[in-house]
Amino acid sequence: MTTGTPIMISVPNTDQRGHDYKEMSLAYRPSHADATYDFKYGVRSVEGGGRSSARETIGRVAAGAIAKKVLKKYSGTEVLAYVSKVHEVVLPEELVDHETLAFDQIENNIVRCPNPEYAEKMIAAIDAVRVRGDSIGGVVTCIVKNCPRGLGSPVFDKLEALLAQAAMSLPASKGFEIGSGFAGTNLTGSQHNDEFYMDGSGRMRTRTNRSGGIQGGISNGEIITMRVAFKPTATISRKQNTVTRDKIETELIARGRHDPCVVPRAVPMVEAMVALVLLDQLMAQQAQGYLLGINPELQDPLHRFEIANAE
Amino acid sequence: MTTGTPIMISVPNTDQRGHDYKEMSLAYRPSHADATYDFKYGVRSVEGGGRSSARETIGRVAAGAIAKKVLKKYSGTEVLAYVSKVHEVVLPEELVDHETLAFDQIENNIVRCPNPEYAEKMIAAIDAVRVRGDSIGGVVTCIVKNCPRGLGSPVFDKLEALLAQAAMSLPASKGFEIGSGFAGTNLTGSQHNDEFYMDGSGRMRTRTNRSGGIQGGISNGEIITMRVAFKPTATISRKQNTVTRDKIETELIARGRHDPCVVPRAVPMVEAMVALVLLDQLMAQQAQGYLLGINPELQDPLHRFEIANAE
Amino acid sequence: MTTGTPIMISVPNTDQRGHDYKEMSLAYRPSHADATYDFKYGVRSVEGGGRSSARETIGRVAAGAIAKKVLKKYSGTEVLAYVSKVHEVVLPEELVDHETLAFDQIENNIVRCPNPEYAEKMIAAIDAVRVRGDSIGGVVTCIVKNCPRGLGSPVFDKLEALLAQAAMSLPASKGFEIGSGFAGTNLTGSQHNDEFYMDGSGRMRTRTNRSGGIQGGISNGEIITMRVAFKPTATISRKQNTVTRDKIETELIARGRHDPCVVPRAVPMVEAMVALVLLDQLMAQQAQGYLLGINPELQDPLHRFEIANAE
């Protein structure tokens, strides 16, 4: 049971920012970090979501842009993410060809879905929920093409583990899959295993890629594939039950601007985090391989950029 | 197209261990780490799966046992994992009460499923696949009861990110979910948000727990809930296409002992990794809270053990 | 043999900053970091010494100020540094009583020497070298009073090792000593050992302190004593032989403002680095001691500040 009139709060409007937040500071926003930050630090900063705003990721995206450039130049490695699900709109996997997928296809529309038809459906889903003052989430799929073999390591720092940490450190992320993910548990080993073969150009390849480009913590040269789930935005303009910092039950209605679906904005964040992990691992691999030697017979040819090497 | 007769290989039998592996060393096992280890290090050790055997996790489980003891003593914190899915047998969530779930219920049967009826079904599924020389995977659910508030941190080392890395560093893991996970993307914000309320004893609680005990990277005092997907075992005794280290296509049949489903064995591994992450974070929290102070009004009462404190 | 006329360079003057550096960019300053930065990065930024300017330490001093406050509040721990040598002026050890030494004594004069008579001598030495366009170095002594017992660890991260790294990371530092240091090698074991005794108040103490407050990597509760050597400033206004980036031999005369002795400025830098190391170690010690317990009988009483503890 709540006590008295609902607290009317607002998330930032350009014109009345300071004012709106004063109201919101009285009550914790459900499923938002402002309560747990307060539990931990005993200090709140509610303006703009405070320190937990997804705006924090701007530094990640900037650093990721540099990482992408180095990866591209060194080995033609390309990191591409796109929206594959918005609420109940699921982009069928067979409609995206990872071999040919390109940046422009993704950036072609506002929801960053490479298929125009499904992009429309996603935009409609977001619009529908916006008018109701509610929010929705979805899934970002991320792939890495031309990733060199041998990145990652065998125990605690498996490549999929580092990618999982990186992705799950993004605001609102609730799940991570590599390759076949949770659906892979529906297959038997004989259905799931990726058989090896020699392709026309003498490269050792796998016919399928349920491993998602990583086996035993180490990249195998196939396309790395991941999926990251993002929950619906916590801040909504519908009345919700909550409590104040002083432990009084109340109701809360968030007013002003808010983003009904963050998933399209998460696309560059996921790309950035994946690129940063890969560059770290590439540096580690070069440090080791360059000094201690690796077996060149087992590597793929790199599209190496001309570097002024340490001579 | 493969060249000539299938290579017959075996995974270890107690009686003929050395012999069996000699054969297997010729060909890479599909979806197994031995190919990628070779790509990275240029050195193979195939006996017993070599360095990639899940036996590596014994040290994790041993360390986790100590972490669990400290957590239990300090704050009554309890880490419990169980098998919630084996191939197509899915334990319905409503059949497990996380509030009352106890260790004995889980250890009651060989598949570590707390529901006896579903345990039987899982055992039957494993037996069925065993006789066919095939393998299956599944899902481990892990919960943490009485986790203190305030563990974790806001940016790269969000608690869910650290747990994801820990879980995804286990052999054969392909996916990680916290709270509502991927299924949460089917809800709207108003359906998904965990509303706050004051319980009878003056504790600030949430009515639902789709956040899975963590909001914005920091524990909120509710039960932490995770799910980890494990793929079917890679080593099977059915004929598969593969290549040798010398890049010759061939066929491979693994003989001897092998585990048709590793999921029950993954239960203590998941518990151990979760306990280690939590103890690390508890130590970090104590270091900070003890020296810089935290707001006692916003903490839950701990069931603290009597310590000889630094005075 | 040099080629042609000396290059006239200048270090920054408020009025002509940009202009002066243009000249200096042609030649490497002897014993200055700008050559090695160029070897490593292939990029030079010569204005104001570039990235190697000691101005970089401002962030360390700011962070150290916070660390000092926490240390003071938690356990009355006090970090104090002073100039004990400038070129050939050596402050005799017996003229400083570490038990009673206070901040004001040190800050009483511009060279930060707690003895006024020697401060005068140091100032005179600096003035003498300034007019000759030359520079001098010296030694900073740093002590820590009321350091809790048990900080540090036994192997790679011995407390003296961490302090050494911290001090030797300061610009121009060339040597570090803890306790008896190099002079201690002139003593025999029976002369050097610090015998234990019980003082009037029941505290276990050592009669001498040649260990410098640390034994086997861990603080013992006595005053921590260190000495850090700083070389004479590299940038001087006297003609020196050098080479340009293009490998042409030349001569260089630095013009404009430059600091003939950085040692007094190093005092707050040393204090800051020592305070940061101690706070790190105190946090580690609290994390461990609070959760795993330590023997209270063997600790000194702390002057603990009132904290809102995790209950």
Add this chain to the structure above:
Amino acid sequence: MTTGTPIMISVPNTDQRGHDYKEMSLAYRPSHADATYDFKYGVRSVEGGGRSSARETIGRVAAGAIAKKVLKKYSGTEVLAYVSKVHEVVLPEELVDHETLAFDQIENNIVRCPNPEYAEKMIAAIDAVRVRGDSIGGVVTCIVKNCPRGLGSPVFDKLEALLAQAAMSLPASKGFEIGSGFAGTNLTGSQHNDEFYMDGSGRMRTRTNRSGGIQGGISNGEIITMRVAFKPTATISRKQNTVTRDKIETELIARGRHDPCVVPRAVPMVEAMVALVLLDQLMAQQAQGYLLGINPELQDPLHRFEIANAE
């Protein structure tokens, strides 16, 4: 004032190990780590000096041996340490030519001093103190030849800072100097600076090397020179005042085998720690240089070993 008869203790004899230590466990050895370990952990293990025995360094020396091999192969880098002082016997610097110094010269005698005459004096000094049941310390000088340019970094992880930590993490070390060290404070800038010149083979060199091969945290290609002070061994067989764990004053006489001077044994420890630091930094440098490029014009030619490079 002590209470009653001296406690007779012994350090390990092969024949009566367990027995001797029982006595020693009653009293803390002055200037030994066993008191501080007890303060920190509340647990003592006194046999063989317990966990603080210098035998711990065996793992460092083993790892260092591998690091030395890689350094040698990659760039002809050689790490050599020797005893330059034992108690009052000081080896004059001009008697050792660092350019030509070789391993065999050092290993030629039991004190690891490259000058036979001074080696005799050192041996005599150790013998003299041994018969008196006392101990002495000294100084180890360490040099690195053919260190590649560009190792280290500009701020907290300056190469001299990392070397200082490494050296000061060795048991009994009390001081560290790089290049001119403490003596360098007696020089003016114009005397101290290392002027650049071009040598006959087109290499940029410095005429002097007071920097000790490192400027601003980064190696410059000259010989790296360090000195590490080691105090006299704490455990001696002369009567000393001390206290027991129960805070009773007593006297202590250590019996049995003990090492009157550890300095010659410290020589391989110093080499190992220096080699480990350099290999770490070389790996970091390769990771960065290989991916981001460095200016080849500013590097020295390496004596690179043939590696199977990442292609």
